[in-house]
Amino acid sequence: MSYLLDQLINGVTLGSVYGLIALGYTMVYGIIGMINFAHGEVYMIGAFISLIAILILLSFGVAALPVVLLLALAATILFTSVYGWAVERIAYRPLRGSVRLAPLISAIGMSILLQNYVQLAQGARVKPLRPMIEGGLQIPVGDGQSARLAYVQILIMLTTLAMMAIFTWIVQRTSFGRTQRACEQDRGMAALLGINVDRVISMTFVMGASMASVAGLLVVLYYGSIDFFIGFLAGLKAFTAAVLGGIGSLPGAMLGGLLIGVIEALYSAYFDIEYKDAAVFGVLIFVLLFRPQGLLGRAEIEKV
Amino acid sequence: MLRTKVVTSTIAGAVLSLLAGAASAEITIAVVGPMTGQNAAFGEQLRRGAEAAVADINAAGGINGEQLVLEVGDDACDPKQAVSVANQMANKGAVFVAGHYCSGSSIPASDVYNEAGILQISPASTNPDFTERGLPNTFRTCSRDDKQGDIAGNYLLKNYPGKRIAFVHDKSAYGKGLADATRATYLAGGGNVEVYEAITAGERDYSTLVSKLKAQKIDVLYYGGYHSESGMLARQLRQAGLSMQLISGDATVTQEFWSISGDAGEGTMMTFPPDPRNNPEAAPVVASFKEQGVDPEGYTLYTYAAVQVFAQAAAKAQSTALEDLTAVLHQDAFNTVLGEIRFDEKGDVVGPTYVFYKWRAGSYSQM
DSSP: OHHHHHHHHHHHHHHHHHHHHHHHHHHHHHHHOOOOTTHHHHHHHHHHHHHHHHHHHHHTTOOOHHHHHHHHHHHHHHHHHHHHHHHIIIIIGGGTTSOTHHHHHHHHHHHHHHHHHHHHHHOSSOEEOOOSSOOEEEEEOSTTOEEEEEHHHHHHHHHHHHHHHHHHHHHHHSHHHHHHHHHHHOHHHHHHTTOOHHHHHHHHHHHHHHHHHHHHHHHHHHHOEEOTTHHHHHHHHHHHHHHHHOTTOHHHHHHHHHHHHHHHHHHHHHSOGGGHHHHHHHHHHHHHHHOTTOSSOOOOOOOO | OHHHHHHHHHHHHHHHHHHHHHGGGEEEEEEEEOSSSTTHHHHHHHHHHHHHHHHHHHHTTOBTTBEEEEEEEEOTTOHHHHHHHHHHHHHTTOSEEEEOSSHHHHHHHHHHHHHTTOEEEESSOOOTHHHHTOOTTEEESSOOHHHHHHHHHHHHHHHSTTOOEEEEEOSSHHHHHHHHHHHHHHHHTTOOEEEEEEOOTTOOOOHHHHHHHHHTTOSEEEEESOHHHHHHHHHHHHHTTOOOEEEEOGGGOSHHHHHHHGGGGTTOEEEESSOGGGOGGGHHHHHHHHHTTOOOOTTHHHHHHHHHHHHHHHHHHTOOOHHHHHHHHHHOEEEETTEEEEBOTTSOBSSOOOEEEEEETTEEEEO
16 A cells, blocks of 8 residues: 555656656647657756756855755746747747648757757766755555655645646736637637737747756756756657647646656556556557547647 | 779778878777766776876887877767777777777677777676677676676675565666676575566666565665666665665776765675775876876776786787787786786686675775
8 A cells, every 4th residue: 555655656756747848848739730859858958957056056055945946946947948949949930831840850950959969068977966855754554554755756746736837827817828829729810810929939939948947957856866868768758748648738748747657657566667668658559549639639620 | 883883992992901001000909988978987987097008008118119099989888889889990990999888888899890800808898798609809807797696696695694685677788687697696595586677777767666675675675787877776765765785786886876876875885806906016007097186996997907918918929910819818817907817718807706895985995
């Protein structure tokens, strides 16, 4: 019982991170119908900026943990958003309106470029950070056993919930969100009605990047070690999460992320850890066979 | 059409051999390892060891009056990249390669070197297959995982009788080979294995494994794999409040392990040959490293020794052809920073064995 709970906690923590990154994939897909393959690298850059910010703050003697975290959060959102914006401006906007494959290829190119850039600029070694948030709660589950919930895991879940709430509010309740939804439905018509479509798309990339940067900060705090290659695997899993949940759907991305995290954890708990990725992608294939649009996605209707 | 092609390639061949002839006043050798990527700390050990050895040999007049030129290759511990670097080194006319680091890289690269007639002495690849496949060109100055596994397995049997033991590896040629060798010895001695799992190298999240180990009440975790994962594992074990003993192999002898694990690395044990830094033969070399502010830890001196062995063999054979070198290598003893070493018919070093080291307060020492 405590074992199951332990593993569920592990899965939900991991899934929250996947979900945060998946939101970026799904938002961009919703608006311009392309997969931003460089998104995993944007998350990696977010992690590096968080780490650098934390180290700078610590070296200036800022010791209060909440202050360090909030300043690091602000710094990483700010700088990573600039990267997200620049990626769109440089690699995707000039290709808008050309064949569908062109931005896909430039996305892959951007991903390789960012990865190599960080490798050269920051070195290839693993960058460690000493544990910042230690300790945790013991949750009694009866018969003398208890499951463990670390404070940093609580932080990850709460932050993810908060980010999710903020972005749902932006998309559903603000006038910017309305323009975003309008662009998603029909970009041409939205432009005719006076919406600055380019600006909306830029802002969407900025939103996606800022969520990825939050995921980066959380990962730095949780694992305390990053390198230039972490974006690849995390990006792949998050992309899978977005597809599983229904690409284009915000709650779908979160649900997909959580599902993937939990499937990974539960499969590892009761079977060979070696095959957990095979299990995750097996579930993905199975779901897509029956619901090609994903769990919460809308089927695309071809208008004639 | 075909004829022109043949003619062109003959001319190209002739030009190439001319160039090679012109450059023959120098002997090109190479050091190849993970200069970038997760294991870059070890790539640096290899590079430093080789550079120092080449500098010292050249300062002493080179080999038969010819100076050594060192090429540095980066395989990032990726088997595919290892093969392409091996081809590059062959094209550059290297006659000897000190490397690679990861067994998974050394093994496929050795086929390329063998075809090109290049001698390969690995300072660090401990997987038995490296020398077991009967290639004439493969040698190593380190020992083998079957020996290492034997010693680690017997240590577990002797020191942790009745304890619950888990074996985990990273699916790499080195990691799996070592974990399996240790497990085999342990099982043969009547031990019980409670958990046997594999993780994916390069991943960050080992929380599911940690929970599994916790639920199984594991006392000792034996890990076969590289330092970046063992460092993360140590950290996540302690973060979950577990105090089990972590034991790993020779790929944990780098200061980088501690920088990843932090205080969670305290008490981690590993097997490695007796520290060559304490050899009297190594004293001047160690001193000159320290002068440059470098600690010749881990495989640095093993790489130095690999270059020394090549230099002594080439001087004795008066040649750098593979057959001449191997004839000497199998016959002679060599005076190196590791002490006097000999090679058996497979290309493995005769003699040296493994001892246990322990991490305490940020540094490791022999137990």
